[in-house]
Structure formats: structure tokens, C-alpha cells
Amino acid sequence: MTLTTPELSELVAGDAARHRVLTGDRPTGPLHLGHYFGTLENRVTLQRAGVEVFVIIPDYQVLTDRDVADRLEENVLGLIADYLAVGIDPATATIFTHSAVPALNQLFLPFLSLVSVPELSRNPTVKDEIEHSRQSAVSGLMFTYPVHQAADILFCKADLVPVGRDQAPHLEVTRTVARRFNERYGQVFPVPECLLSDVPLLLGTDGQKMSKSRGNAIALSSTADEVARLVKRAKTDADRHIAYAPETRPEVSNLVRLAALAQGRAPEEVAAEIGDRGAAELKRVVTESVNEFLRPIRERRAAFAADPGQLRAILAAGNARANEIAGTTLAEVRKAMAMTY
Numbered sequence: 253m254t255l256t257t258p259e260l261s262e263l264v265a266g267d268a269a270r271h272r273v274l275t276g277d278r279p280t281g282p283l284h285l286g287h288y289f290g291t292l293e294n295r296v297t298l299q300r301a302g303v304e305v306f307v308i309i310p311d312y313q314v315l316t317d318r319d320v321a322d323r324l325e326e327n328v329l330g331l332i333a334d335y336l337a338v339g340i341d342p343a344t345a346t347i348f349t350h351s352a353v354p355a356l357n358q359l360f361l362p363f364l365s366l367v368s369v370p371e372l373s374r375n376p377t378v379k380d381e382i383e384h385s386r387q388s389a390v391s392g393l394m395f396t397y398p399v400h401q402a403a404d405i406l407f408c409k410a411d412l413v414p415v416g417r418d419q420a421p422h423l424e425v426t427r428t429v430a431r432r433f434n435e436r437y438g439q440v441f442p443v444p445e446c447l448l449s450d451v452p453l454l455l456g457t458d459g460q461k462m463s464k465s466r467g468n469a470i471a472l473s474s475t476a477d478e479v480a481r482l483v484k485r486a487k488t489d490a491d492r493h494i495a496y497a498p499e500t501r502p503e504v505s506n507l508v509r510l511a512a513l514a515q516g517r518a519p520e521e522v523a524a525e526i527g528d529r530g531a532a533e534l535k536r537v538v539t540e541s542v543n544e545f546l547r548p549i550r551e552r553r554a555a556f557a558a559d560p561g562q563l564r565a566i567l568a569a570g571n572a573r574a575n576e577i578a579g580t581t582l583a584e585v586r587k588a589m590a591m592t593y
Contacts, residue, residue: 273298274410274444276308278316279327283334284469285542286454286462289513294414294447296339305345306408306574307335310401312350312357316394332563334472337553342566348574349567350404355578359403359585360396366432367399367425375421380461398425406430406441407578414447437588440581455506457486470510473553476543483507483539488531496523504534511538514545 275295277283283292299305309331314321332347340347350357375398393400398421405413405426413423423446430441453461456468463469470482487503496519498505505519508526511534512519526533556563586592 269302269304271298271303271412272306272408272410273303273412273414274306274308274405274408275414276310276404277331278313279309279311279324279331280314281327282330282471282473284462284471285510285513286456286469288338288472289454290449291414292335292338292340294449298412298414298447299339299341299345303412305340306410307340307345307347307570308350308404308574309348310350310404313393313397313400316391316397328567329560329563330473330557332566333553333556336556336566337472337549342570346408346570346573347566348570352571353407353574353578355575355582356403356407357400358582359407359578360400362585362589363399363402363406363429363433364396366429366436371425371428372396372398375425398422399429402426402429405444407581408574409442409581411442411444412447413444414449420446420448433585433588437585440584440588454510455502457482459487459503459506470542472546472549474546475550479543479546480539483535483542486535486538488534492530493528494523494526494530494534496520504531507534507538511541514538514541 273295275291277287295305295307309328311321311324311328314324328349335345335347336342372395401422402425405423406429413426415423423444427443430443433441434443456462457470458468460468470479474482486507488507489501489504491501491504494504494508495501496505496508498509508519508523512522515522522537526537
């Protein structure tokens with residue numbers, strides 16, 4: 253399901269409390285503009301509409317594509333600061349970590365029995381992540397990552413999941429797990445809907461998918477100078493006339509889109525204003541637009557990051573809430589599977 257902001261509002265209007273969202277990000281580094289326009293903006297919209305939001309920091313899943321989870325505490329606290337800076341409210345949202353909720357991870361075992369090896373091997377997102385993995389061999393955790401993600405989503409019975417387009421195949425695995433569990437053992441789980449952002453997949457400064465691990469992303473915490481440096485090295489093309497044509501001029505169009513998103517305007521308008529002034533002018537407009545957009549987020553994040561005690565307290569409260577819910581769900585699963593002896 254692809255929802256625009258008005259459709260999103262219509263979905264939850266008058267009955268927001270019956271919806272529950274699960275979303276999250278691996279703690280492998282700071283969040284970037286691709287995260288913001290791909291999923292973070294939708295999370296905040298849903299929360300403000302009154303939907304109950306769960307934000308998981310899947311620390312175990314850091315090990316899917318690397319041997320050691322380094323700088324984990326720093327990255328976990330950094331994510332919480334990012335969430336607060338963009339508008340996630342811990343007074344109503346539950347922010348928690350994977351490793352702190354044993355009952356959630358126990359759901360992974362029965363869920364694995366519900367999908368086949370060929371189904372997992374066909375997942376295009378896993379294929380892409382394997383290709384860019386830091387490991388010489390594919391680990392079992394990487395291969396089964398979509399099933400672990402199903403446990404993340406279903407433990408709290410989330411029915412709405414905001415994701416970027418590249419993550420949509422993972423949600424299909426979750427939907428399959430929910431349907432098959434219900435068919436075999438009785439109705440326990442909702443089949444969650446995918447809330448895709450209206451924003452196409454953002455490219456990084458190297459023309460590839462924007463990603464923390466690829467070093468091509470503009471982080472929400474980037475300084476003004478860092479933004480300028482990243483935009484300056486971004487790929488363009490030899491045509492001096494700036495146009496928004498994603499199919500034929502993807503790199504130029506991506507920069508136009510970044511400026512347009514930051515300004516809240518249509519990309520065609522931004523491209524028309526730049527016209528024949530070339531790539532240098534395009535990059536100037538992008539740099540100024542992105543820095544103006546990030547300025548208040550950057551300031552709020554710095555204030556939150558300066559108080560790690562507050563960040564830890566928010567996480568502790570979220571972990572306690574998640575454990576309570578996961579324990580209830582696991583008890584339902586064990587009862588449905590006749591494992592209450």
C-alpha cells in the first residue's frame with residue numbers, strides 16, 4: 253500500500269488508536285536524508301495523528317553484514333538523538349533495542365519454520381546487502397534477516413510499517429509469516445500493510461543507493477561544511493542544461509530532488525529555475541537548501557546528544573514497555589502452538 257500524506261491522515265482519522273506502527277534502523281551510524289524522506293517523515297506524521305509507534309534499534313542485526321558490532325553504544329544513543337531531533341516523541345513512542353527483549357527474539361524460531369530457503373534466497377534486498385557485505389561469506393543471520401525482521405514487526409502486532417522502497421521485499425516476508433502462522437495455528441497476528449513514502453529512492457553522492465555503510469550519505473547531523481563537501485563531489489553529467497529527468501539523467505535529477513525536498517517544492521520547478529546555469533549552480537542550490545533544512549534538526553540533535561543520561565532513560569523506559577508486550581505475544585504464540593506444558 254502506497255499512501256500519500258492526505259491518505260495517511262484519512263486512514264487513521266477518528267480511529268488512530270487501533271493502529272500500531274513498527275519501524276526502526278540498524279545502529280551502524282547516523283541517519284541520513286534518505287532515511288528522513290524515506291521513512292522518518294512518515295513516522296512523525298503517524299505519531300502526530302495518534303497512532304501508537306514502536307521504534308526498534310535492532311542491535312543484533314548489526315552482525316548481519318559484519319563480524320563485530322563496533323561503536324555500538326555510541327551508535328545506539330546517536331540514533332535516539334536522531335529520532336528526537338526529527339520529532340519522534342518518547343512520551344508516546346516506544347524506543348527499544350533488540351537485545352533487551354528476549355521474548356521478541358524467541359519468536360524468530362517458529363517463524364523460521366514458516367518460510368522456505370528458496371523464498372529467502374530470492375529476496376532482492378538481501379541479495380543487494382550480501383553484495384555489499386563486509387564479510388567474506390554470507391552468515392546465517394544475514395540470510396534469515398527478513399524473518400528476524402518479521403519477529404520485530406509482529407511481536408507488537410504492528411499493522412502499519414513505514415519503509416523505503418528498498419525494504420518493501422522484507423515486509424512481504426513478514427506478511428507471509430503472519431498469514432502462514434494464522435493458517436496453521438489460528439488467528440494471532442495482523443497482516444501488516446506497507447506504507448511507502450512518496451519519495452523515490454534517493455541516491456548517494458556516488459550515484460548509488462544512499463547508505464550509511466557506503467559513505468555516500470548526507471547525515472542529519474552533518475555540519476554545513478560536510479554538506480558542502482559531499483554535494484561538491486556528487487556525480488552529475490556533461491549536459492549544462494539542468495532538467496528533472498530521473499530515467500535519463502538520474503544523478504542530476506537526484507540532486508534536483510534533494511533541493512526540492514528540502515525546499516518543499518516540485519523538482520520540475522527547481523530545475524526550471526536553474527536552467528542553463530549548469531552543475532555548479534545546481535550544487536550551490538542543493539547545498540544551501542539542504543543546510544537550511546537541516547539547521548533546526550542539527551541544533552536539536554546536538555542538544556539531545558549532550559545529555560546521554562536522558563537518552564539512556566528513554567531507552568530504559570522503552571525496553572520495559574517492549575518486554576511487557578513481547579511476553580504477552582509469546583504466551584499467545586505458545587498457546588496457539590500447544591506449547592504450554
